[in-house]
Amino acid sequence: MKTRHTSPLPIFLYLLLCIVITPIFIWLGFKHAQFLHDLSYFKYIFLAPLTKLFMSIYYWLNFKYYVDNDKIIIQKGIFNISQRQFLIKNVRQSNQHTPIIFRIFKHTNLVVDTGVNSDEEGTLNFNCISLIECKRIKDLINLGGTNESKYSLKQFIKGDFIANQNERLLFKTNILDVMLSSLTSINIVAYISIIAIVTSVIDNINLRHYLPNFIYTYIKNSTLFWSTATILAFCFLLINQFIIYGNFKLLDDKDTFYSINGFIEHRTNSFKKIYIKTIAIRQNLIMQLLGIHTVETYSASPAIPQDNNANRNTFLPFIKTTPMYENLHKFFPKFSFKNVALENNSALLKRLSIIFFVPFIILLIIAIAKQNLYIFIICGVILISYLIQIIRMIFTNIIISKNTIISRTGMLNKICLYTLISDVEFFAIKQGPLQWLLNTYSITIVIRKSPVAFITIPFIPPIKKQELLDELKKR
Template sequence: MTQPLKRLHPLVLIFDLYKLVKSNIIFFLFLFLLNMGSEKWWIQTAKWIFLGYVVIMLFLSIGKWITYRYVIKNDAFYIKSGIFSKSERTIPFLKVQNVQRQTTVFHKIFKVTSLTLETATVGDESSIIFDVISRVEAESIESAVTETREQKKIIEQSSVGLFEEQVVVVEPEKNDKKVIHFTPTKKDLVKASFTSLSFLILIPIIFKLDDVIKLDVFRDEVTNALKWGWAILAAILIGVLLISIAIGMVHTFIKYGKYEISSDTQKVYIKKGVLDESIFSIRKEKIQAVEISQSFMKRILGLAEVKLISAGNTTIGEVESNTLYPFLPVRKAYTLISELLPDYQVVESMHELPKRAFWIRMIRPSYIWLIATALIWYFKPSLWWVSVVLLLIIYSSRILDYKNSRYLLNQSFIQMKTGGFSTVLFITKRSQVIEVKTERSKLQRYFKLASIKTVNRAKPVLHKELLDVPHEAASEFYSWYVDRTKEVKIQ
């Protein structure tokens, strides 16, 4: 597949301007509206610096558009870029780990989209980013990447017969239909609104308003209302609470209203957003691990958040795109994992830590508590109770961590659960673990315990550790990993 050398979509210049305005609107309002007539020297200086920054960013945007060129040929991207220093990159389709597509309000207005292709390499140039691209071209690029992978797999499967003189490449099947596994109901959205505490969103808005308009008059009105009676004040508070809940509901719907989790035989797809839509796809074979996390609030409500860990970057802007619906019932989360990834199994019956692990955690010194206590004693001895409260929190967390910690070596899988007030259940295949480590401190030797660690490919590299397992389990863990050679072929 070959395409002529081309520039980025010209709308990318307007999109860069849109992002520039969006990210600097607060500075603009502060400098040019709230301080319109100010003669203070630092305000005037800040205005010129801000204008200079805007001009420089606009010139850089134009320079990037002029110098950035790309072409697709021989199943790879060839990219030339650079304003002051030129660079050339070649990125084969086979290196692409994840595909992310985001359609903001801006993209919807102009009927375009954005496309990000993530590779497993590290660095600023590990991704191919099209901030603005036509939807037809985005679909064409995605299809080209997918077809290249499928053809490679067919060739590899056909090449198993080493005595064949010629390999016939068969066109990949087109009947691989998506299966929708989850879409949130109204009940799920209401539960998500309260679990995420989005109904409290009105509080920071009120405090922000105090910076723009003075609320002294409003506070005086509330004081006068107290003279009329508590019924009026209660009505005001209930009204504010209802408005806050309504705003939180709307915020939750905009964020999670069109959530959809689906899959086919090759990929997992996560679609989210009402105004700003994003679509994230990840190849099942590239998933390094699965994390099931529960915050303290989610543990109380029996909810969980599932993340699919991969080698590529999984963030769109400031949002983690590899997260399945963050407010799944625990049972549904386990079922969803088995539906999306048939090779993965969540085994609820796991090994607990021995009782001696409890005592070693109780006698380990807490350096955070020691430092905090020393600072309190030196600067403010009257706050001695803060040290006591901190000590209670630390030891409560340790007790909960001991009770929650679990582990299991399940054939070619390992499961590790850790956490005190919040917990994380980590599941990965032996074939996806690139390094393991066992450690024993002097204190652990005395109690016949050890720590086990795993390393998986991710951005950044993912390290997981479980403290204070029996030393026999650590030896079994090492032997379990040695058997990895039976599953991984080194070419």
């Protein structure tokens, strides 16, 4: 048995970067020392690639591996060497991520979920291996999928993938739906923050010393400049998700699903069907208005249970309601897919409003009379707490449809989770002080060996609580 290193490509890339930026900093130090003084933190940017260089050398020396038809052997350590062995039959999924710089040199990153219940050994990171080696490993662990080592960048962008003979195409995204769904409140806030930062930098640094006068005047005063920046930023918001999911395709064979996406950074995920435990349907505000959904699946792996991203796979991104339910019923016949409606319990809302607004009004009158800032702050805390509880009460719900637990949470970002009752490990009923005053309960459902470890739904009336308990006891 001969173990092998991953590729030393990152070492050479970071070394090249250090060689390139070193004379730039030396030139700036001699010619524009004042610029480095004004931007004192700028010189520390040189430390980032240098630190990355040493980390890449350490990883390359520290990590070796061996893969055959039965097992994966990982050897770690430079002086104190240890080996771990993982059985191929327990491997549940793989995630392949190829940055554009790696694609140029025909390399990629591969993460393999071993299924081991350990934060350290639950996932194996093969950082920077050749595309051919990646294909060899995926074939050995029975997660082959598309052969990325054989197709070009042009083929990937066009979506002309080279797949195994038994694979079939299940779904591809609609470009318009992807672009419209990119307009989220988070992206708009991010844009405003960037504009504020750029404006602050221009105001606080005297760029007149470093830029030609006409360019400085154009940036500082021109309405056209900021109008252009706004239009370009809006266009970027439109294509933000398109860059990631514009060429998304979902494929499958007898045992495994495969998803492929990314124009700049390629992602190829392989996840076995039998290990899918939880299905999530997500919608931001724009997607709710347009009737567009993104479906994600969570693999039944205890590896890194607190990190859902390690086990989460985008399954059907940016898909309309009708085709979404048609596909979900076809792909997951054991699940019952049903939309969870909002329950408007006016009596509960009135009681909650009374509980919060009585002390709020009393404290507000006292604060106005005494002009006390601290009491005003307490009033603000009460008001914010009231709004949070109102949102939780109105926009959360849970139902049991046939053999499936369906929960709904979120107002601006709506999330519906679907889990089989047979996968419930245990459940708990709780009643805190606020819920005691409202005569309601919270239910927490723990899912067996699932990355979505538990589901908690508050403000459940007594009658509905009993109905849920009766259904859960039948499992």
